[in-house]
Amino acid sequence: MVVGDHRTASGRVSAPTFLSPEAIVVGETITLGEDAAHHMRVLRLDVGAPVQLLDGLGAFGAGTLVRLAKRNASVHVETAVHADPLPPVHVVVPIADRDRMLWLAEKMAELGATSWRPVMFKRSRSVTPRGEGTVFHHKVTARMSSALEQSRGAWLPQLYPEATLENAIAATPNGVRLVLDGSGAAVVPSLMALLAAARGSVPAGGLVPVTVVVGPEGGLEPAELQLLQDSGFRAVTLGRTVLRFETAAVAGLAVVRAALDASASPSPSAAVETPDA
Numbered sequence: 369m370v371v372g373d374h375r376t377a378s379g380r381v382s383a384p385t386f387l388s389p390e391a392i393v394v395g396e397t398i399t400l401g402e403d404a405a406h407h408m409r410v411l412r413l414d415v416g417a418p419v420q421l422l423d424g425l426g427a428f429g430a431g432t433l434v435r436l437a438k439r440n441a442s443v444h445v446e447t448a449v450h451a452d453p454l455p456p457v458h459v460v461v462p463i464a465d466r467d468r469m470l471w472l473a474e475k476m477a478e479l480g481a482t483s484w485r486p487v488m489f490k491r492s493r494s495v496t497p498r499g500e501g502t503v504f505h506h507k508v509t510a511r512m513s514s515a516l517e518q519s520r521g522a523w524l525p526q527l528y529p530e531a532t533l534e535n536a537i538a539a540t541p542n543g544v545r546l547v548l549d550g551s552g553a554a555v556v557p558s559l560m561a562l563l564a565a566a567r568g569s570v571p572a573g574g575l576v577p578v579t580v581v582v583g584p585e586g587g588l589e590p591a592e593l594q595l596l597q598d599s600g601f602r603a604v605t606l607g608r609t610v611l612r613f614e615t616a617a618v619a620g621l622a623v624v625r626a627a628l629d630a631s632a633s634p635s636p637s638a639a640v641e642t643p644d645a
Contacts, residue, residue, distance in 0.1 A: 377472045383418040384411055385520060386443075387513050392421055394435035397444045404593070405482040407520035408433065419443045423523030424516055428452045451522035455600040455628040456482040456543075459525075459621055460536050462584035462613050466499035468582050472614040473508045476525055482577075483526040484508070487536045489592060491584040493545040500530050533630040535590055536581075539601045543577035545601040546624075548616050550595060552603030555620070562602060578624055 378578060386404045398421065407452060413419070413433055421443060422427040427450050435442035459481045461472065469486075476484055492498065499508075517526050530538070544562040546555070559578070566576045581596060590597075606619050 372623045376382070376531050380603075383420045384408075384413070385420040385422060385517055386427070387517050387524075388421045388423040390423065390424045390429040391425055392445055392448050394429070394445050394448050397434060398431075400443065401438045402439045405436060406634075408436055418533055420518065421445065421487075421495050422516065422522065424513070424522075426453065426522045427544070428522070431599075436584050441621060451587040453575070454482065454625075455632065456541070457574045457621060457624050457628070458485065458577060458579040458580040459617060460485045460487055460528055460540075460579065461617055462486070462582060463488050463498050463500050463530060464495055464584060464613055465512060466504060468495050468614050469499035469633040470511050472617055473511045474515040475614075476621065478519040479523060479618065479625060480521060480523060481525045481621055482523070483528060484512075485528040485536055486530045488532065488588045489531055489580075491586045495585070504605045505529065533595065537596065538610075540579045540599075541577040543579065543631060545579050545596075545599070546604050546620075547581040547588070547593065547596045547601040547602040548583065548606060548620050549588065550605050550610065552605040555604040555606055556624055558604045558626055559624060560631065563628075571589060578628070580617075580620045580624060582613055582620060585613055 370616075384407075386400055386407075389401065390396050390398060392398070400424065413436065415433055415436060418435045419431055419433050421431065424430075425456040428447055429445045431443045431445040434444045448467060457480070459485060461469070463486045473484065486500070489516060505527065512525055512527070528539070544559065546559065546565055552558075563576055581601060583592070593603065606616060611619065
């Protein structure tokens, strides 16, 4: 996918943007794949056209199209800027209906999830067709990549393979741990209190990881919720209504991101505008 005719904060029209398959380095020539080449032809780009790149690793580059073939294209990188890392927010999602999971994958990329870890909950097993397996993993990667281009995000979520709940808990970083559940406390005050307590245990300027667990359609089994709570997860609620898993994940990530932004000290380098060509 490609982004074209977007305007920056300065009001200028920016060049079409593509996701680079490798880290962006000034002076290097990056080869893009067949999909990018196809979209360049659709946009009727010619050699010499300005192109923007992002690598999902925090870098934005501006360069020039130097070669356009049927199966690939080459862009010479002339300038680059780097965005500061986002406060880490890891999302544990249920293995669920595959179409709804793919939709959710797009939104996770747009909202800046740090990682995506699908879990086989007990109620996941009754779902068909389920989003799981190697082929589905590649589809999630493609959806997230496309969404990152569209949103001009700096960071592509790290994708993990399917896991059991026990393994997902074991892989959870130290920090704030939340599980979305209707019986929990209000999410914002709970999160702010947990962040304040956790920041005392990290070095000055360090970022506190937040992990959000989203249960399957129909909710978590009591034993699963108890296991999470015994592992330090605080049950929090997003409101009074029952949400679908994908709605809960989007709302949960958006609320956590907004709370982290509100609690962070302003930093001039935190906001990076993508370069204009």
